[in-house]
Amino acid sequence: MKDNKTKDLSENPGSPDKLSVSAKGGSASGGEQLKDQYLKALEKVSSLSRGDARKILLKELEQELENEKARRLAEAEEQIRAAAEDRARDILVSAMERAATSYVAEFTVSVVELPSEEWKGKIIGKEGRNVRAFERATGVEVDLEESPKSVRISSFDPVRRHIARLALERLIKEDRFQPENIESVVTQVKGEIDQEIRREGEQLALAAGLGGLPGGIIELLGRFKFRTSYGQNLAKHSLEMVKLASALAAEVGADVELTKAAALFHDIGKVATAESGEPHDILTRKILERFGFPEKLVNAAASHHDREEKKSVEAELVYIADAISGSRPGARYEDIEGYVKRISDLENIAKSFPGVADAYAISAGRELRVIVKAEEMSDEESSRLAQDIGKRVRSEVVTPGGVKIVVIRETRFEEQT
Structure with missing residues (x-):
């Protein structure tokens, strides 16, 4: 073998x-x-x-390795994305639990209970003089027809409505519902409200954990109690924002104090919107710049409506907190914001004319009462003013139906003995 x-x-x-x-x-x-x-x-x-054989073999091996690498990367990315979503969900839930606040939507009517039905006659007065004097002094609309023993006070402006309610309750308690007393009581209540606004501002800043704020900012914060946005009380919304945004900032390692301040200030322009007519986020920037706050804070507070670019993590957190606070069921009523803007536009048009002392839109914007300075305008000029205001309203404001323009020119004769 x-x-x-x-x-x-x-x-x-x-x-x-x-x-x-x-x-x-x-x-x-x-x-x-x-x-x-x-x-x-x-x-x-x-x-x-x-x-050549080695090159072919190496190429095939490289391709197999690339395919395997791509597959493993895709699996890793999916695992990371799922983990990130779970973590983000946990962060949001934790922040929302810490920021949980009770909330009731607010509207544009206050009700004052009367001691008896006879009080309606006292409020109306002879030929309606008392109720007209009260409406003129407070800028609200008084409805005596809703209930036999109550009075409804209507106004889009919560400060006016609050003043009118307190003044009416005091006049009833003191039993002196006459035109000469109405003005003095309303003036007295307005002074008290100014002090209340400052106290409310200090309490809101304290609740938010922010100290050493300028007096002008404190006063603006105090007005949050009397301002609503889409039916949502601004003080409650802003405090909820502070809790949400600061909790998120703590979770992601952002500047908690800056985020907290930006969240509290983000709607500060809304308390000045009625006077200027500019978008509230633009006013927020102007107000904070005027008081010398740093640009990073100003941007974080003013960029929550995407009118300007968000330049920091803190700005993104304020945006997220605002979306969470406003999106909860029942938190907001979209039509109220449109109503408030329409009423503000009507009043601002009237106030823009020379000789106008004040203007109040009542009856849900169906009537605009314009009070002129008697020493500056004659009866004929007052008549022309009503026509001019009507033209501006028709061209600039979209209203459901017409608007009745009422110009009030009152001449008083007083003598001191």
Whole structure:
């Protein structure tokens, strides 16, 4: 017998693809010889050089590695995204739990209970003089028809409505509902409200954990109690914003104090919107710049409506907190904001004319009462003023139906003895 074994790599001995590789067992060099013979056989079959075969093999391996890497990256990205969503959800839920506040939507009517039905006659007065004097002094609308023992006070402006309610309650308590007393009581109540506004501002700043604020900012914050946005009380909304935004800032490692201040100030322009007519976020920027707050805080407070670019993580957090606070079921009523803007526009148009002392829109904006300075305008000029205001209203304000323009010119004769 022969000492070597022969292995055919082709089933057809006569074909050109027939390869024979002999391996002699027992020596270490036999393995190397076998490897060398295999490579030579492969070169012969494929007509490729050893270098070319290696390149093809490496290319195929590289492609397999790239595919495997892409697959694993996709899996890792999906795992990271899912984990990030879970973490973000946990952060938001935690922040919302810490910021949970009770909330009741506010509207534009206050009700004052009367001691008896006879008080309605006292409030109306002879030929309606008392109720007209009260409406003129307070800028509200008084409705005596709703209930036998109550009076409804209507106004889009919560400060006016609050003043009117307190003044009416005091006049009833003191039993002196006459025109000469009405003005003095209303003036007295207005002074008290100014002090209340400052106290409310200090309490809101304290509740938000912010101290050392300028007096002008404190006064503006105090007006939050009497301002609503989409039916949502501004003080409650802003305090909820502070809790939400600061909780989020603590979770993500942002500047908590700056975020807290920006959240509290973000709607500060709304208390001045009625006077200027500019968008409240623009007014927020102007107010904060006037009081010298740093730009990073100003941008974080003023960019929550995307009118300007958000330039920091803190600005993004204020935006998120505002969206959360305003999107809760029952938190806001969209039509109230439109109503308030329409009423403000009507009054601002009237006040823009020279000689006008004050103007009040009542009856849900269906009537505009304009009080002129008697010493500056004659009866004929007052008549022309009503026509001019009517033209401006028709061209600038979209109203559901017409608006009745009532110009009031009152001449008084007083003598001190």
